[in-house]
Amino acid sequence: MTSSFLSQFSISNQLHEPETALLAAADVRSPEDVDSLVRGFPSLASAGIRLPVVSNAAKQMVMSAAYSVATGPGAPPLPPVAFGAAPPPGVAFTIGAAVGLPTQLLGPPPVLPPNAIDLRPTTWPVRNQNPRGTCVAFGAAACVEHFMIAAGGMPPDLSEQFLYWAIKNHTNDPIPNQDGTWLQFSRDALNGNGICPEHLCPYVAAATPPGQPGGPAPSAQAVAAAAGNKHLAGTYQRKPPNAAALLLQLLQRGRVAAISLPVFVDPIMPNGPTNWTTEVGWLYGRVLNPPAKSVVDGGHCVCVTGFIPDQAEPNGGYFIIRNSWGPQWGREAPAPGLTNAPEPGYGEVSATYIETFCWEIFQL
């Protein structure tokens, strides 16, 4: 029997008959039930269920309700986040200046999953952001590509160019004329503008003119195609406590996630390698934990595609990341004993690094 919720959900979102029948068989009674079902059973795609459509419809309903509560009469004010606030405890923090790091990197006791997680599809070539500060668009676009793989079998190639342009031109990004951004605005652009196929808005691999980090405006065809491919975030967290455990839980849903992290250098070599670009970074995709004497030198966003448990790692293991620096980074992977990176272009980041320093986490 179809519940009143399901009848309304099915009609308002124009679900196909098999989709409605499946949701009825699963006895879903709320949008949370629907989202939980499609997250937990990606194989439903093979039964003709349009997972992105159904999932997005459910999330739209959840979000509408949450938005009414969060912004309606009597809603509590959101906590202010001041410019440059929340430095590491006991540390004087100045933008662009050296930041002494806490010497103790350890987080809470690890919770190890029984097995490694590897969400990579068979064929998914890594991309290259080239000399532009567009890593956030690459990390978020990878989440959408992976999300659409489950529904259609083959990974689509989506336009990071379009997404970055949309971030810089159609969100509240406070630095629209500078390179670099936040995952928060990838989330907003995917929600408000969507993302089009790569061929409709190819990536501009060269540096864009000063003041125009987003590059040229996309065609009307690209804008229209993107509008038909909007996505709502399932999860967005800013500086979450227990970040490694949260990320692990998100991966266990069967979906990849994008994260942003600070990047570190030795203060006496500000133009030297970062902890992402040491020899073992380029060769094996190893991102080294930042030592106490290092300083923040910007930030990077990547897509997390897996996890390798390791008892010797203080927070339980290593997250596998899909970088956006082409296959040259981590080019010797796989190299058992030297790295957990599974293939060129991928790498590993310790759970301790993520637990201690994670800036943002985003997942569809």
Added chain:
Amino acid sequence: MVLELAACDLPMQPGNLHAEVRDNTLCIPAELAKELSKLGVRNAVDLIAFMSAFPSTVAEQLHWAVPDVVAATALLRQQLQTQLPEAMKRPQTHAEPSYGAMDPDLLPPTAAQNPLGSRGKGP
């Protein structure tokens, strides 16, 4: 062969770790090994990469000057020529890649106070 790091009681002097290869391990001074294990530096390959990229940390740990660390790194690389992977022996030249993520604490309040996304600014 991957040489795992082992903490040993070794005599050392500024500019030379006096590291020793014993079986499948690389013995290094205990005070350095302890610090490196916290940082996930697992083997000889990691060690050379770490010392090259973060000499300040090693210098502080060993109470050396940074040039001593640079010299010790070069010496260690030479000492391990036959044990290092071929890829480590080839000269590496890379343009520094780009990044682009920003610290959420740098967001002005108006942008940060929008947890459910930008609305009404579509194309």
